[in-house]
Amino acid sequence: MRITWLSNAPWTNSGYGQQTKMFAKRLTDAGHDIAVVGYFGLEGGVLNFDGYTVFPKFRHPYANDIFISHSQSWGAQIGISLMDTWVMEPENYPIGFHWVPWYPVDHEPMPNIVRSKIGQAFKRIAMSRFGERMTHLAGLDCYYVPHGIETATFKPYDKMAMREELKIPKDKWVVGTVAMNKGNPSRKNFYEMVEGFADFKKSHKDAFYFLQTDKGEHGTDVVNLPELLIGYGLAEGEDYMFCNQYNNIVGFPPEYMAKLYSALDVHMLVSAGEGFGIPTIEAQACGCPVIVGDWTASSELCFSGHKIDRKDAQKFWTGLAAFQYRPHTRAIARKLALEYKTPTPTAKTIEHIKAEYDADVVMEKYWKPVLAEIEAVAK
Numbered sequence: 597m598r599i600t601w602l603s604n605a606p607w608t609n610s611g612y613g614q615q616t617k618m619f620a621k622r623l624t625d626a627g628h629d630i631a632v633v634g635y636f637g638l639e640g641g642v643l644n645f646d647g648y649t650v651f652p653k654f655r656h657p658y659a660n661d662i663f664i665s666h667s668q669s670w671g672a673q674i675g676i677s678l679m680d681t682w683v684m685e686p687e688n689y690p691i692g693f694h695w696v697p698w699y700p701v702d703h704e705p706m707p708n709i710v711r712s713k714i715g716q717a718f719k720r721i722a723m724s725r726f727g728e729r730m731t732h733l734a735g736l737d738c739y740y741v742p743h744g745i746e747t748a749t750f751k752p753y754d755k756m757a758m759r760e761e762l763k764i765p766k767d768k769w770v771v772g773t774v775a776m777n778k779g780n781p782s783r784k785n786f787y788e789m790v791e792g793f794a795d796f797k798k799s800h801k802d803a804f805y806f807l808q809t810d811k812g813e814h815g816t817d818v819v820n821l822p823e824l825l826i827g828y829g830l831a832e833g834e835d836y837m838f839c840n841q842y843n844n845i846v847g848f849p850p851e852y853m854a855k856l857y858s859a860l861d862v863h864m865l866v867s868a869g870e871g872f873g874i875p876t877i878e879a880q881a882c883g884c885p886v887i888v889g890d891w892t893a894s895s896e897l898c899f900s901g902h903k904i905d906r907k908d909a910q911k912f913w914t915g916l917a918a919f920q921y922r923p924h925t926r927a928i929a930r931k932l933a934l935e936y937k938t939p940t941p942t943a944k945t946i947e948h949i950k951a952e953y954d955a956d957v958v959m960e961k962y963w964k965p966v967l968a969e970i971e972a973v974a975k
Contacts, residue, residue: 597971598629600667602659603678605637605650609847610776611874612678613637615743617646618955619963624648626964631670635659635679660685664693673974674718680871682709682916686716694718694974698741700871701727702892703918706734710916714738719970723872724893739969741962743872744955745881749850752883752946753858764837764859768804769936772860772884774853774875775867777810777818784867785922786819792928793864794828797835800936805836808856810844857882862935866904866928868912868920870894881949885940887931891921899945902931 604610606617616632624630624647631649638652649670654662658679667675674694677684681699689695697714698721711734714720720738722728731738759766771793775784790805797803805825812818822832830836839848839856857863863879869892870876876886876897885901888894889909908927911919951957 597673597967597974598631598671599623600631600633600651600663600670600672600675601678602633602635602663602675605634606632606645608634608637609845610636611743611872614874615678618744618746619959620648621646622955622959623963623967626959628967629670631666631672633659633663633666635663658683660688664689667693674970676721681713682707684713686713689716694970696721696970698723699727700724700893701730702867702869702871703914703916703920704730704869704892705918706730707916707918711736718974721966724870725896726893727871739962739966741966742953742958743874743877744953744958745874745878745949746850747881747950747954750854750857750878750881752942753855755859758855758859762856762859764806765804767802769800769802770804770806770859770861771932772806772808772856772863772879773865774808774856774863774879775865777812777821780817780819782819783869783920784865786821787824788923788925789864789866789928790821790824790828790830791925792866792923792932794830795925795929796932796936797830800933803835803932803936805830806839806856806860807836808839808844808853811838811841853878854882857884860884861939862887862901862932864928864932865894866923867892867894868914868922873897877949877953880942880945881953883942883946885935885942887928887935889921889923899948900940900942902934902940904928904931 603616604613620630633651635653635658643650651666653659674696677697681697695717696719697717721741722738728740793805812820857879863884864887866889872893879886887902888898890903904923904927909921909923911921
């Protein structure tokens with residue numbers, strides 16, 4: 597098929613950009629004519645990248661003003677979107693346009709605005725089993741295609757060698773968080789994770805926190821993490837450290853991320869809600885157990901590590917008119933202590949992730965049959 601793919605540009609340092617890079621190339625190699633519409637990462641001109649075309653956005657931040665024009669210019673049979681659907685405008689799409697969202701659901705139940713938007717789609721593809729279930733409960737049908745990772749890259753490295761290379765203390769028990777610092781209050785629950793870590797450290801003096809994220813020192817739409825950490829009595833260098841902030845802007849190579857996960861004792865990402873949760877899969881592929889919340893997509897992605905039960909969290913009503921969760925910080929501290937005392941084995945998990953979430957597996961097992969079915973009805 598001829599397909600437009602609306603998302604972050606494939607060279608951008610984001611989860612959506614990462615998925616676009618992996619699957620636009622694989623779909624092209626499978627014989628589809630792909631053109632990416634980069635609503636983030638490209639303005640002012642058309643580029644060729646990795647064997648396919650990338651169109652720019654225009655004035656609208658999510659390319660709502662040009663997605664259809666690019667699709668018509670490309671002669672697209674379908675237009676796939678990889679982004680939050682509640683910011684899209686399918687009510688303005690022309691009759692006969694085949695919009696196919698590959699969409700997150702990070703609330704429970706599915707917000708009405710999300711249901712309203714994807715209800716107008718030609719076909720729907722949920723990126724998690726949780727999203728699939730919420731879609732069915734909302735009275736809609738959908739396919740399921742999970743996010744993928746490159747397991748040839750995300751694999752275990754020697755822990756102490758990686759700590760030496762990345763200048764992470766060798767004599768510490770290292771908790772890591774790979775997450776975007778965006779939004780205040782934090783959708784990733786940085787407040788709760790920092791307090792939970794600080795509580796845990798009171799009885800585990802060798803605990804150390806590595807934050808792979810923006811410090812958030814400039815701006816009001818992010819959490820000022822150094823202020824927060826200092827507020828809990830934690831000292832930079834002694835109790836925690838951040839990744840290189842310049843590289844965090846321009847992007848870290850996947851090989852660095854694999855080495856970082858391998859250097860950790862546990863990866864903690866207890867988000868308020870996840871549409872998928874790529875770092876949770878990446879960490880476990882590198883032999884690092886995880887701590888997540890037992891809600892939204894995170895529930896299905898924890899194979900080695902611990903899940904915080906809903907009874908140990910407070911659900912709250914968000915601006916999208918549905919529920920997400922904030923964990924009790926003592927529950928985070930208890931799960932950290934449990935992992936500290938008895939490290940979770942990861943060997944079987946590594947093999948499971950290769951068998952289910954490797955990008956080539958996702959392509960063969962999910963994308964190819966799903967697109968074959970869509971192509972049969974997309975006239």
